[in-house]
Amino acid sequence: MTVPGFxxxxxxxxxxxxxxxxDPNVRFVEVDVDTTAYDQSHIPGAVGWNWTSQLTDGIxxxxxSQEDFSALVSASGIGPSTTVVLYGDNNNWFAAWAYWQLxxxxxxxxxxxxxxxxxxxxxxxPVTTDAPTHEATDYRLPKPDFSLRAFRDDILPxxxxxxxxxxxxxxxxxxxxxxxxxxxxxxTAQRAGHIPGAASIPWAQTVREDxxxxxxxxxxxxxxxxxxxxxxxxxAYCRIGERSSHSWFVLHELLGYQRVRNYDGSWxxxxxxxxxxxxxxxxxxxxx
Numbered sequence: 001m002t003v004p005g006f007x008x009x010x011x012x013x014x015x016x017x018x019x020x021x022x023d024p025n026v027r028f029v030e031v032d033v034d035t036t037a038y039d040q041s042h043i044p045g046a047v048g049w050n051w052t053s054q055l056t057d058g059i060x061x062x063x064x065s066q067e068d069f070s071a072l073v074s075a076s077g078i079g080p081s082t083t084v085v086l087y088g089d090n091n092n093w094f095a096a097w098a099y100w101q102l103x104x105x106x107x108x109x110x111x112x113x114x115x116x117x118x119x120x121x122x123x124x125x126p127v128t129t130d131a132p133t134h135e136a137t138d139y140r141l142p143k144p145d146f147s148l149r150a151f152r153d154d155i156l157p158x159x160x161x162x163x164x165x166x167x168x169x170x171x172x173x174x175x176x177x178x179x180x181x182x183x184x185x186x187x188t189a190q191r192a193g194h195i196p197g198a199a200s201i202p203w204a205q206t207v208r209e210d211x212x213x214x215x216x217x218x219x220x221x222x223x224x225x226x227x228x229x230x231x232x233x234x235x236a237y238c239r240i241g242e243r244s245s246h247s248w249f250v251l252h253e254l255l256g257y258q259r260v261r262n263y264d265g266s267w268x269x270x271x272x273x274x275x276x277x278x279x280x281x282x283x284x285x286x287x288x
Contacts, residue, residue: 003114005216007256010099010249012085012111014125021045021126026083027076027134030117031055031094033242041127043087043120047076047134051094051242055101063101063144063264070141073107077134080107087113087120091204091211096246100262103148105141112249115211122210148252150235150261152269156276158233159196165228166198167236169247170267174239175200177280180271187240189271193280195237199226203243206250219250230257237263237270 002009002016020026021044028046030038038048049055054072055064064072078084084102088095092112102110113120121127158164173179177192194200205222207213214222228234234251236244241264252260270276 002111006254008253010111010253011114011213013114014120014123017043017085017113018125025081026085027078028085028087029076029098030088031086031098032089032117033093034089037089037117039129041121041129044126044128045132047132049098051097055098063104066105066141066143069101069105070139073141074137074139077137079137079139081109083109083111085111085113087116089117091118091207092116093242093246096249097242100148100245100248104144104146106145107141114213118211148261150263152265152273154261155195155235155263159277163232165232165234166195167228167234167247168194168198168200169203169236169238169243171202172200174267181239185239187268189268191271191278193271193278195270196277196279199228201226201228201247203238203246206247213250213254216255220255223251230255232259234260235263236260237266239267240264241266
């Protein structure tokens with residue numbers, strides 16, 4: 001069933017997923033940080049999307065184009081009326097990123113599998129290594145609507161604006177400027193720190209130990225404690241936009257806050273811009 005207690009039905013549980021494994025109107029899609037994970041095992045019938053090559057345009061440094069994304073969903077057997085259920089490793093990091101991109105391209109019948117790949121495997125639920133065969137569609141996605149997307153020029157003129165809440169979802173070490181990117185991840189920036197005025201609310205604080213999301217009340221309290229409330233314009237950011245998509249999903253889809261956008265340029269853009277302000281707290285014990 002869809003997980004109750006949230007503003008929308010965007011979250012489904014493992015029981016619902018098992019009941020719809022052979023439903024021709026449902027397509028499971030796995031999107032992992034570790035792009036080799038899908039080949040090791042996946043939910044029966046699920047297709048795998050590679051975020052590094054299929055959900056990004058490395059030449060334009062942008063999300064996948066309308067043409068490329070249309071080709072991807074069509075090849076995956078997804079049509080306009082298909083229910084797409086996304087899941088992945090790292091508690092659905094890149095599953096949330098794919099969800100956000102599908103929203104930009106106007107496909108609204110989307111769900112995220114609560115707990116993602118980790119919960120599915122930890123509970124011994126069915127997996128396979130077989131590659132599925134789905135009949136391709138001819139699904140032409142519409143031009144993207146960027147009302148859920150923020151750009152640097154949406155932020156820079158509003159620094160210090162009490163009506164804007166910037167949510168930095170990276171780790172405290174990234175926020176404080178101790179590191180620029182998590183270990184082993186190549187996308188980086190020229191400077192370390194955070195956007196002035198941003199609240200540090202790491203994405204991982206929104207999930208439980210088993211990978212499933214916390215309750216709506218817990219999530220609402222988490223953000224409210226840092227001044228992030230539904231009456232403000234909210235922009236989430238991270239390093240390249242995937243972790244902030246996860247927090248965007250929590251704020252916009254689970255809590256139902258309407259004025260939430262994802263700044264996918266994130267720190268790799270902001271931290272490399274010439275002349276824009278940053279904050280970089282001096283680590284404890286370091287010389288001032």
